[in-house]
Amino acid sequence: MSHYKHILVAIDLSDEADEVLEKARFIAETNSAKLTMVHVVEPLSVAYGSDIPLDLTTLQDEITQQARERISQLADTVQLEKGEQHIVYGRPEREVHRIAKESDVDLVVVGSHGRHGLALILGSTSTSILHGACCDVLAVRVGKKQ
Helix, strand or coil: CCCCCEEEEECCCCCCHHHHHHHHHHHHHHHCCEEEEEEEECCHHHHHCCCCCCCCHHHHHHHHHHHHHHHHHHHHHCCCCHHHEEEEECCHHHHHHHHHHHCCCCEEEEEECCCCHHHHHHCCHHHHHHCCCCCEEEEEECCCCC
16 A cells, blocks of 8 residues: 555535545545645536626625635644645636646545436546546545445
8 A cells, every 4th residue: 555645635515525524634644644625616607607697706706705614614623724725716627636736646535425327427526536637536435325
């Protein structure tokens, strides 16, 4: 088993985010590795299409502020410094890949809801992060336990 030096945990703002973060923290502690956390805010124009003739700036700012507050709360639970908490804009898979490469990350930890059927075929964020990653990826199963 390789020893990881820098772990990037990609956090969504779901109720299971703390479970994913705790797993990443444990692996980082076990390997004496640096831990960095990222949350990617998708621009509303991407999520809802650019055909909407509305100014979504205020709503986007509110979403970003709520993300900052939630990320700060999560980071406090694992004593993660402000410099290791990142909120970025864009497509989650692209931004996670970019940060992992730029920061010399050797493990990305991401939550996975274990989708089946059509949802799996169409893809998910965790699947997108796995494909094209420059390092190991750990998908932490969250949600319903069977």
